[in-house]
Amino acid sequence: MTDPFLDSLATALGGQAATALGAAGTLGLAKVRDLVRRRSRQDPETQAALEAAESEGAGPAQITALAERLDELCAEDEEFAGELRHEGAAVHNDITASDNAVVNINTGQVENLVQAREINGGITFN
Known part of the structure; x- marks a missing residue:
């Protein structure tokens, strides 16, 4: 079983999630x-997996094979x-976010950070 993060990237690379991506995800x-293509230039196995996943008739088997190949590359x-x-964080977040999820991305230092879907009442930071 591959990492869900890599599954979402393989799904997006295979064109299976285009409508789920916002501007950051796109x-x-x-x-x-670009990163995977650069890597595939020196690795025929990765190139074959990427081409198969991007092909017109690609399905779950090709997407899974690409996710597994990405998993192997990450281990190596x-x-x-x-x-x-x-680079793939925004893609993963766009794909995995749903109506019931909250996605909070913080890339800097913060003193106070709240992640919530809905707040009834106030928040006070001392």
Whole structure:
């Protein structure tokens, strides 16, 4: 079983989640696609998995194969894994967010941070 993060990236790379992506996810997907394509130039197995997932008739088997290949690459190359996770965060968040989810992304230092779907009443920070 692959990492759900990598499953969501493979799904997006395979064109199966285009309507779920907002502006940040679309930009992130372009960066992820570029990263994976650069990697696939030196790796025929990755290139074949990416091409199969992007093909017109791609289905769950091809998407799963790409997710598994990404999982293998991440295990082999820590730097690639870090870059993939960084660039793919917006894609993953767009795909996994639903009507009942709250997605909060914080990339800086904050003193007070609240994550909530709905607040009835006030919030006070001392």
